Amino acid sequence: MANRTIPRLLQTPAVLLLLFWMLVPLSMTLFFSFIRYVLNNLRRPEWTSPSIDNWRGFGNYEYVWNQDAFWLAIQNSLLIVCSILFLTVALGIAVAVLINRSFPGRGMVRVLLISPFFVMPAVNAVLWINMLLDPVLGLQGIAVDAINTTIAGLKDAPLVGWFFSLWPQFEPISFRATQTSAYAVIMMVTWQWTPFAILIFMTSLQSEDQQQKEAAVLDGAGAWSQFRFLTLPHLGRPIAIVVMIQAIFHLSLYAEIEIVSRGNGNKNLPYYIGELVNNNIGAASATGIFAVILANIVAIFLLRMIGKTLME
């Protein structure tokens, strides 16, 4: 018995700390979600302090459930997370396979490929929205402008002029607008997180059995078949890891959304919660519990899907 007691005693502080860390915020959120709790209300000042007397039952949940903005936020969260997951995994596999062969300067290329991951999210968002995507001053504005100027110049050229006079004037896209701000977020986060996927896939590709590939060559498998039947299944587990970790991170995106459009037409769940927190803590807590449930559903769903398609 003593053999087991001592290790358990030694583990206790860490376990208690973790429990405390997890349980306290979760139970506070749960508690707040069942009471009326607002930061400012002149008519009902008693609601401004958290108390069991202000019990509201499922009222907060019902209130949030009936908000259109809540459903838009969920929809937007899913759109952003799923797009980023798909793009990072696809790009990550493509780049990792590409740089898995030896070529001069490979070490340098690898370092450069990883570097976006070290940029702070807020800085990343500012760089993208102002320097790259801005319709006037950003790279996008300059590029569209240059293309338009070139086409305008070619319209008077002999022989090919008629062809270019058919072309329309291109309009730069404003990525701060309601309809497009989600795409801006998807782009910048994909840029930042593809290196993470590359890193994981690259290490996994290094451990791929070369004799299996040689056997496949002798069995008549071409490059695509080798990729489809050997490399992709070999990457099944790393893909699951990348998807799971990224799903957790991207469900809580905040900085990018704030910087791109201040949530204009592009609120995800955390941003929606953040807005509710300005006054209605009870409703924000209820949304938080919804977010926890959603995150679990997404995680289970994604893992099942990946497990089935890739493990054959």
Added chain:
Amino acid sequence: MGRIVLENVTKSFGETEVIPPLNLTIEDGEFAVFVGPSGCGKSTLLRLIAGLEDCTSGAIKIDGNDVTKVPPSKRGLAMVFQSYALYPHMTVRKNIAFPLRMAGMDQSDIDARVDQAAKVLNLDAYLDRKPGQLSGGQRQRVAIGRAIVREPAAFLFDEPLSNLDAALRVGMRMEISELHNKLETTMIYVTHDQVEAMTMANKIVVLQAGVIEQVGSPLELYRTPRNKFVAGFIGSPKMNFIEGDAAQKLGAHSVGIRPEHIDVVEANGQWQGTVGVAEHLGSDTFFHIHNTGLAETLTVRAIGDISLTHGDTIHLNPRADEMHRFGADGLRIA
């Protein structure tokens, strides 16, 4: 059909020449074993034949067709790897079916061939398992199954038994030999274990540093090794070599005699020495003998159990007609 001819084949990795010009013919239906110490180029040679490495110069012909520039999958050869190289996420059935699937064969034909191969190799019960759930010997059989379904012109084995334990190795050795008798297809088998070479081959190719030292049937190599290297490599325990003055007396630069060709006698032997280590196996006894004045140690195999132990004096009579004489260049003197 599978007659494989190598003509002046060479292979260099950068500056280092691994295989100097080499000529070799393997007849259809033959079981050829490439044997030699590690790093002698035998695996490289096999990979050249398979097409996994490109020849630096020279030509490889299969049934008269020059395949030197033909990609591996079009050469009609099947290879079994040392690590089995099974596809870990596919079932045994899918593993065996993979080459047929790549060839675009009908599903019904694939099933028929896979079932047939599974029957030959006793894998029927394991078809729906994954390689991770099989033992080493079973994995080896799956790898062989994947090779035989293709009905190749020749099988290439790259040290296929070296990952198995000793008992299993003996069993698989028999199975591969039986498979060869059944299929009558050319097989090329690479190993560093001369016992595998002796027991399985029709033709042994002894290699050292990329050079063929001798080609011949197992008993040819045993009886008339062309040089000291082959003499020392073939046969277990190794041949004894007597050098220097003692050899001069016997009329050669060095003289080799196999442990089984020295008889232990009661007294008045032609040679005598002190027993160092005696290994009593019951059926045989191996003596490692010192102080003979011939060589540092002399190994002798005596049939039956002879009750001499460490420190005893032993009397020996070599069989004069079984001695191998070699010149200063290491070559056999007829």
